[in-house]
Amino acid sequence: MSFDSPISRRTVLASAAGLALALATPVTASAAGFGYTDDGTHYVVDTGAGLVFKVDHGNGDLSSFVYKGTEYQGYGGRNSHIESGLGASTVTISTPATGVVLIKVVHGTLIHYYAARSGENNIYLFTYKADTSVTASRYIARLKPGIFPTTYPDTWSNSDTVIESADVFAKADGTTRSKHFANLRTIDYDYFGFSASAASIWVVRSNKEKDSGGPFVRQLLRHGNESGAGLYEHLYYAEGQTEAERFGLHGPYVLAFTDGSAPTTAVSGRDNTAWVDALGLTGWTGASGRGRIVGNGLAGRDTSYPYVVGVANAGAQYWAKVDASTGKYTVKGILPGTYTLTVYKGELAVHTENVTVTAGAATTLHTITITGDPAADTAIWRIGDWNGTPAGFRNASHVTYAHPSDSRAAAWTAGTFVIGTSTASAWPAYQFKEINQGLQVSFTLTAAQAAADRTLRIGITTAKANGRPQITVNNTWTSALPAAAAEPSTRTLTVGSYRGNNHTYEYVIPAAQLLTGTNTLRIDAASGSAGGGGYLSPSYGFDALDLL
Structure with missing residues (x-):
């Protein structure tokens, strides 16, 4: 027998077309009340648009996010943070550009940033991971219990029966739930979250260039039960991982707050990065320091399948969908270097070759003939x-x-x-x-x-x-x-x-x-x-x- 997914893509994900338009739209609005204060324990940032959040002086935890008067942060006495919290860190705050507040958290070789832009209900996050000396595989935003629904495959009830490794549960009717059951590959979504009548909270993913696993990896995106809920951005997801960890700057990834709709501002920075260039972030490379690959087509395709072109090396990964009609593709925003280019039929690699990308230039590839399809x-x-x-x-x-x-x-x-x-x-x-x-x-x-x-x-x-x-x-x-x-x-x-x-x-x-x-x-x-x-x-x- 078969059965339908309980997740409604209309509920959880907004249209890709709408998001693409939003990402390409620069935000120039400013808001009265925008700025920050110091309450002696936290830096308190007011976006001027309805969101106020706090970052702990001592450890860099995101200890509060109040949206339109309601606190949404925290469960079990824990904050939102890298991994399970960094511990004692050096935390500083600045205004490196007009309409931007930047908080910098330094813990050993790891640097984490929070940024706010005037008039936006978004918390922009960046994480620079230089090596494995600091345990940092994820950022988790912890959400208060009892606010968001627990009716999705990746949410469960505390009364459900554990059937595997303390993280897979069975309900009384034998159906199963787990935090692992988000049911999306990375290439399938731009943001993911929870929605309730008063507010929606989303994590808008980064471009994943410093992540590992390619376009088809499935990562833990959220969890929820009566004790609270969580939203995740993974820096390195070890479950089912096929590649070594990459190091460098992850982000921006964004904690975005709305009144129920999908994110509507240029939140991801994947297409609109000019404002980030002025922040002086360790490991940041702006658009001018990147190149792109333009492919003229693929010969030998089976047009009944979607194709994806991925490029990857030890330092970065990127991908793009192939146009179903023409076979053409463009992979954008690539750091300079030599990469392995892989053509995927569905998720099966059917062609590989090396390609070199130069900053500020397009590498044009003639039509590739696929010869590796079994x-x-x-x-x-x-x-x-x-x-x-x-x-x-x-x-x-x-x-x-x-x-x-x-x-x-x-x-x-x-x-x-x-x-x-x-x-x-x-x-x-x-x-x-x-x-x-x-x-x-x-x-x-x-x-x-x-x-x-x-x-x-x-x-x-x-x-x-x-x-x-x-x-x-x-x-x-x-x-x-x-x-x-x-x-x-x-x-x-x-x-x-x-x-x-x-x-x-x-x-x-x-x-x-x-x-x-x-x-x-x-x-x-x-x-x-x-x-x-x-x-x-x-x-x-x-x-x-x-x-x-």
Whole structure:
């Protein structure tokens, strides 16, 4: 069975077109009452538009944000801050430009900034992380309990039953909730938050150039229960991570306050950064110090799929969607350097090459011909589509916002899949060693097809506990156990993400083991690791399977 996501994109996210217009619109308004005071313990900043916030002198915590007379900050006696709080820090305040108040927090090698602009109900945040000497993987805005709804997949009740690692819960009806179930990839959203009748509070994400994981990573965005709620911006999200941590300046990311609508001012700084140039932030590079890539097109596309072009090196990452009609793309705001450019069909890398970007210039690329799409190979049979995701398989529609054990999920066992009769929706999106071992495929070969060695390909999206497929053909021949692919060491499949390092296993089946007529294939999840048992046992997500 399948079920719809409880999240309404209309409720949670505003239109991308409206946001793009807003980001491109410079803010010039000033407001009476704008400025700051010192109450002896905090710097108190008044935006002059309805938002007053406080930053602690001693540790840089955001200890209060009062919007139109209502305090929204804090739960459990805790403030909003980097990680779980920096502790003793050097905190200073200044007005580096007209209509801007800037608070600087220095803690060891880490520098964190809060900025306010006159007439805006936004708190702009920037975090410079130089190394790992300071634990700083996130910023959390803590929100008071009882204000915002707890009806989303990433919110829960304190009375719900813990079913995994103290952060996945089951309700009485067997449906599941977790802070991990935001159900959005980074490329899918510009801001995320909570909305109530009196106010909405949003985190507008940064451009993520110093984050890791690329455009398709799914991060913890919020949580909520009767004890309070939280909104997050991650500087480095370790859950299911595929890349090393990057260092430098993250931001601006923004805590934005509205009366229920989506953010409507130029809050992100991704398109309107001129005002930031004057602030003197450590690690900041303005528009004049950046370049762009202009691609003339992609040849060999399958136009039934979306394409994305990503560029990344050890210091930064960027991406852009490819125009579905023309195949053209522009990746903007890139720091100078040499990058690996990757073309993704869906989420599957189908082309890579190196490209160099220069400040203040455009690097133009001629039409790229895609040659790395496995779907271009002629197959005797194929289950699923080569796109880097389990889309179309059984339960694939819900795994990003529910635990695999959720009562709304169909059985993970699937009987025998019959080539030519069964549809992709009968094949499970995931295979778990202790849940659905021994998946079966029945297929027919002609005498000519059975007379030659055949290659079976199994594409996975990620794996848990070194899980990888081992095959048996016609109950007589079992493949060698392949080496485990390099995949994230943390949970993914049970916390809302199928994403890892897409890998394809290939098995050469000797002709002597094939039959003219009906053949059977058995697939087992194998590993030298025990994993955590059940849905945490060695496992992997499927991309596609085919026989060449």
